[in-house]
Amino acid sequence: MNRSNNQKVNDFLSDLASLPNHQSEIVLLIRDLFLKTSEDLVEDIKYGGIVFSLSTGLIGGIYVYKEHISIEFSHGAGFADPDSILEGGGKYRRHLKIRSPEEVVQKNSADFINQAVFNS
Numbered sequence: 001m002n003r004s005n006n007q008k009v010n011d012f013l014s015d016l017a018s019l020p021n022h023q024s025e026i027v028l029l030i031r032d033l034f035l036k037t038s039e040d041l042v043e044d045i046k047y048g049g050i051v052f053s054l055s056t057g058l059i060g061g062i063y064v065y066k067e068h069i070s071i072e073f074s075h076g077a078g079f080a081d082p083d084s085i086l087e088g089g090g091k092y093r094r095h096l097k098i099r100s101p102e103e104v105v106q107k108n109s110a111d112f113i114n115q116a117v118f119n120s
Contacts, residue, residue: 002035008045019064022101026069029104030062030113037110037117052116059116068097071109079115086112 004010013031016024027050034041034052041052041059049063049072063070073079076086076094085107086094096107 002032004043006044009043009050012045012050023064023069025101026098026104027062027064029101030069030071030098030109033104033110033113034060034062034117037113041117054117054120056120059120060113068099071096071098071112073112073116075116075120076112078119079112081112083108 004013013028016027019027031043031050035043038054040054042054043050043052045051047061047063049061049070051061052059058074060071060073060076063072072093072095073086075092076088077090077092079086079094081094085096087097088094096109096112098104098107098109
């Protein structure tokens, strides 16, 4: 587990060990995707999850729910999504529901994270 410069994030990551059904593994996989995408990302804890921002503002976050992990994208409505994988119908936000480590790849999470970082 990569330690964060933010103690709130480190505390959140420590608490992941108590999660069931590979949820901690999924969160760590997704977090790594965000962090590998850009060294300029800043992570914090807000709204009950890990959020990622750039100097231009909040780009997305990871949230833990009972049955899934949600990857939220602040401006996901503008993403290229030819297979209609993203969920949500709000004006700006879209999300992915991830239920297994395999779905992190199957649902093109890395592509959407790249779009979040480089199109913000």
